[in-house]
Amino acid sequence: MKKRSIGLAAAGVLLLALTGCAAGGDAGGTGEGPKPLDELVVGFSQVGAESGWRTANTTDIQGAFEDAGIELKFSDAQQKQENQIKAIRSYIQQQVDVIAFSPVVESGWDAVLNEAKAAGIPVVLTDRAVDSADDSLYVSFLGSDFVEEGKKAGEWVVEEYADADDVKIVQLEGTTGAAPAIDRAEGFADVIGADDKFEIVASQTGDFTRAGGKQVTEALLKSNPDIDLIYAHNDDMGLGAIEAIEAAGLTPGEDIKIVTVDAVKDGMQALADGKINFIVECSPLLGEQLVEIVTQINDGETPEKRIVTEETTFTQEQAVEALPDRQY
Amino acid sequence: MSTLAPERAPRSEQPAPRRSASRPALVERVRDVFTSPKSGPVLVTAILFVAVFAVGGVRYPAFLSGQVFLNLFVDNAYLIVLAVGMTFVILTGGIDLSVGAVVALSGMIAASLLQSGWSPGVVIPLILVITSVLGLLVGLMIHVFEVQPFIATLAAMFLARGLCYVISQNSISITEPTFVALAVTRIPLGGGLSITPSVVIVLVVIAVAVWVLHFTRFGRTVYAIGGGEHSGMLMGLPVARTKVIVYVISGFCSGLAGVLFTFYTLSGYPLSAIGTELDAIAAVVIGGTLLTGGFGFVLGSVLGVLVLGIIQTIITFEGTLSSWWTRIFIGGLLLVFIILQKVLTSRRR
Amino acid sequence: MKTLVARAFSSRLFWPVAMLVVLVVINVIAFPGFLSITVKDGHLFGSIIDILRNGAPMLIIAIGMTLVIATRGIDLSVGAVCAISGAVACSIILGSSDPGSITTVATAVAVAVVIALVLGLWNGFLVSVIGIQPIIATLVLMTAGRGIAMLITEGQILTVNSPPFKAIGSGFALGVPIAVLIAAVIFAVAALLTRRTALGMLIEAVGINPEASRQAGVRARGLLFAVYTFCALCAAIAGLILTANQTAADANNTGLFIELDAILAVVIGGTSLAGGRYSLVGTLVGALVIQTLVTTVYTVGISPIVTMVFKAAVVTAVCLLQSPATTAAIGRWRRRLAPRVAVEVAS
Incomplete structure (x- = not known):
């Protein structure tokens, strides 16, 4: 009996501890006019954390949104498409203002993107593209080629x-x-x-x-x-x-x-x-450009459809110069 | 009473009235249900699921909606079918590690054939036949050659995944109209709630599985094998045939799950469903089935999938967990479930 | 001579060793210099050395896994423990004032090993005290553990610049790779501890029939703690070798899927997943088969697309050949040949 009560108590404490994180988010509404930035909620589904590049990408985006004062709901899909679809559906359920995601694979997004479209939530693609025939399913694609x-x-x-x-x-x-x-x-x-x-x-x-x-x-x-x-x-x-x-x-x-x-x-x-x-x-540093796109959408403007990340190349001499400023 | 063996006689089989009369009979009955190895774990899982749902509802405003609950079925349809098939295998004391790879393979076959112009009416049955035959080969390997299920299905996993790459390295979109229609249709249930045809298919599969396991001789043989193959054989049950057939069932369910997954993603992708077999096994175990076989319910496995789904939903609603905290959180919640299940159903010796 | 051949044939190790030979032959055909071992910069150099060095971490984990499987358990968390120990070691080295000193490296290694021991005790606790099924108990650490490793490195790859640490993974001592020496030591320790003492027999007893061994007075609880802790220790050492080999802690990828390779090695070596009798030599052969398989893919130039199918074929072949049904069939075939010989001898 004692073992059982201790076990129950321990499990209960563990459960409470796990759910006792920072305050949960508020559901955003469908925008009519530009909302103040601190009321915006953006849902972001990231591929995973499979490499240093990916983590730098996440940190940059999270940092940029924090600086802008916009709430970012983050989910890590552990490199599975089905997890991303679940996350996006969940964001639609939570009625976020913008959905952004890096599709882990190009194909298979039509169904859920159509749901987002039906719910009136604009979608932005980061880092990788989708191969839908219907390109009204997303507002903008920001990433490398x-x-x-x-x-x-x-x-x-x-x-x-x-x-x-x-x-x-x-x-x-x-x-x-x-x-x-x-x-x-x-x-x-x-x-x-x-x-x-x-x-x-x-x-x-x-x-x-x-x-x-x-x-x-x-x-x-x-x-x-x-x-x-x-x-x-x-x-x-x-x-x-x-x-x-x-x-x-x-x-x-x-x-x-x-x-x-x-x-x-x-x-x-x-x-x-x-x-x-x-x-x-x-470059994984997409944060600032993403924030810009979100604010454009909020203000009622239409961002450019395809925004290529500014990237360059480096030779050995150029590397010596550029090294001190590398962030990731 | 012998003084040589200081063991206590097993108390579990003693009838309730023998205990102190001051305890109300209802409490005794409730406790017996909880501690029964058959229904105890499933019950505990159900209660914990409701508890987690309630906690979520308190923390997040949009959580307590019927659609969130229905989305658990919509989003996890393929996993539920996988868990049902896995239940059959685990009940006989085996395991099937190939299910994830077979799901991916089904997707690749479907996508590439549909792209070449075959009709869905031919493609879907073909996939089910192929995966069932693969399950048959695995079952024969396990039974005739006495290869361990872990290794036989691991080899099948390598084979299926390898065939995915051979079919195509790139992902293939599915644009065939009937298929797409089946995928994106939503069946309204009134009150703004809706489900997809996949959910209907899943409910049918669950019903059939429950009927087979509990109302046919085949089902009884499955439980018997898990309880002890030799006693089953001595009872005259067709153990050998059943052992092979459960792997065929698992193969069939993997193929069906693959088709549902293809509805879900409308594409074939060779890297999809990596690690999904562990999710299915976790769901089955959370649902109360013992890996050694003989105990478990299909409904328990379904509940296990819903539990995994609700954990993920909570994480998305929370939105502040980084990638690593997400994993720690999932591991932690799994641990809580398992410990609670073990503790609440433990029997006093 | 005949009895030697008969014993070789009927040994469980025959087919794994045969498969190893076949793979080596394939490699030699594709690249004639495969078997050559030269001395370069004072140490041995050659494809075989690479196989031994690259396979050492997996072998170490497989040794720990053998003992766990012998108790009818399984440990899926070894990959995560690898990642954690690498992350801890690199964090300590990076945070110290003198990364290149031996004391720093020794401290880092020691802390990593201690943490792994705690994790092993945790697994043992879940399995033996609470009684959770091993596959699920270790699945918890497998999921959460990688999260912990990523937490320590914050998702980044921590590169260290420390020659003593690097030597663990790619250095040489007495001309032989240090990683191989470490593996040999662990193999010897495991073999001596379990076969020269009653420990091995007790482990097998717990695996064969837990209830009977409990009634015989075997302290299963302590044994389970011991095997899971040893397995975690092996995982930590393997993780340190893997991390040292690339002089960087990669919490995402270190040890990813290594548990599958280790379990495969154990099973190819003849130990049954149902627990009971185990064979460390068998595990050694199994590990060599798997590592040679990986190398064959590169040497022969098998396209990455077909690699998995190739792996499936080899694993299936070994398992089918090892099975009792095949042994029985071969026995029948040999017995059909034998009467003729007996008649000749008699006359």
Whole structure:
């Protein structure tokens, strides 16, 4: 009996503690005129927290909304589309003023976006797009163009090896089936495919992680002795590749050149140190632009349909200059 | 009374009147229902579900609406069907880790065939046949080759997931009109509430499962296998056949869940439903089914899914939990449920 | 000679070892230098060394998992414990004034190990005292634990610059990778502790028949605490190796799905998930099979699209070949051949 009461009491305390967080939110109404910013409620469904990039994206957005005084309801979908659909439906139920989300996958949003449209709640896409035929389902899409990132990487490679006879390339892919991986591969292949001297001798997935990049590079270095260049879909895999190259007694950046995408701090450091040769930026700092779109919607204006994130590329010299200001 | 074995005689089977007459019989009866290994856990889960719903209703203004409750069915239709299929398997003491991958595979097959112009009337039955056959192969592997269910279904999971990638790396949208109509239609229930056709399908599946488990010999054999295969065989029940058929049922349910998932997302995506098998297993266990087999109810598993759903709804309504606090919160709530269930249904030895 | 062959055939390890040989052969065909081991910069260098070093963390976890499975349990939280220990260690090293000193690294390792022991005790508590089913009890820590790891790193990847720490994952001692040495030590400790003392027999007893062993006086509670704590300890050490290998704590991805690989290794090695008799040598072979499988994909150049199907095929093959039905069929086939031999010997 005692054990039971203690167990009950403990469980009760635990339950109360878990629900005893900060005060819950107020349901917003459907706007008629511009509402004061502090009455706005925005529902945001994030893909997950699968990488440093993603977390930087979340922190930036949460920070920007806090600065603007707008309430942000945040939900983490743990990389599952069904969780995002549930979250969006829940936001519709809570009658938020704007719904923003980064779709984990391109297809399959028509049903729930139609519900949002029927409820009169505008939808903004961040970071990734949806492939709906009906583009009235969302107000604006703010994000990078992954295919373009692949192309920029390809263009640097073409320029760098303009005088070479044949170039052996190893591609470290992102997670199989993920949009950034597919698009960055596509963009790159489009550009270098024009010239026969470029050959992708091996293309394996490192799952966007350092450990994956290291393990794959290790194995490929042994079975393909003459690699000229490694193209990694993100910085982390490139950093893993660097360790594998050094362990094999070679010098990254010189014996084997490396091109990556993202421009996170660790990657930029490696670039400044000369271990990576070229980085295409993929910026997660969407917060300010998102707040701008939300205030535009609130004021009754129509934001631009497609807003491409301002991104650039970095060479080794540029990295040394830019490094002190990197936020993520 | 022997002095050698200082064990106490089991008190659970003693009739109530033997205890002190000062305790009212009603309290005794309630406690017996709670501590019965069959219905106790399910009851506790139901009460906890209501409690969580009430807490949510107090904290968030828009929470206490019928639509929030119905959305639990709308959003989790596929998971309910998965949990029903999983219940059959777990009742026999087995497990099925392939369900998530099979859901994804069903989606990929549906999307790619519909894209090529096949009609839904052919595609949907085809998917159910394919997944049932996969379940049959797994069941045979488990029964004939005596491979452990964990490993056999793990291999099936790798196979199904691998086939998803082979069909297509990219996600495929479904635009076929009948399919889309089935997906986006809402059936109004009056008072502003509505459900989708998937919910109707789910209710039918639950009804059929309850009928099979409790009113057919097959169902009795399923419970018997979980209680002890050998006693089942000695009783003359078709144990071997049943063991294989539960995996066919699980395969069928995974295929059906895959179809419902495809209605839900209107696309096929090779990376979908990763980890969903653990959600289904968690739902079944929260619903009171023992992983060792022999005890459990389909309705308990349905309740388990609703519990998982309401936890997620609360997190979304709260809106302030970061990604990591979300996981800690989910883990914590799961723990509370399980401990409460164990504590409230424990029998005094 | 004949009895040796017969014993080899009937050993549970025959097929896993055969599969290992087949995979190695495939690798050698694709890349003739696969088996070569050279000495570079004073240490061993080669594909085999890579397999051993990359497989060491998974092997360590599989050793802990073997003992847990032997008690009829399972531990799904090992990946999360890996992530937590890596996150804790890196936070401490980053927060210290001298990241490169051995004392800092030793402190970081010690704290990570202590936290893991507490988590193991927690799992043991849920399973043995409260009596929750192991799969669910450890599922709680699997979910919440990764959240805790992400909380410690705030979702970021914490990169550290500490040569002693890096050595744990990618360094060499006596020419052999340190990670492999650590794995060997843990294997030896587990083998000695369980086979030279009654501990192994008691663990098997609890797994084979918990009720009978309780009545025989076996203190199941203490044993369960011990195995879950040991498993968590193994997970912590593996997590430190994984983190040191990339000199960064990645709370999201460290140890992700490693529990599946570990359980696969244990089962391929012949230990049954229903508990009871276990084989640490079997787990070793199982871990080697899985790691070689991963390497084969890279060496042969199997497209990432088909990798999963390939894995499914190998796992299915090993399981089918290992099954009693196959052994019986082979026995029947050999017995059909035997009478001819016996007649020859007799005459």
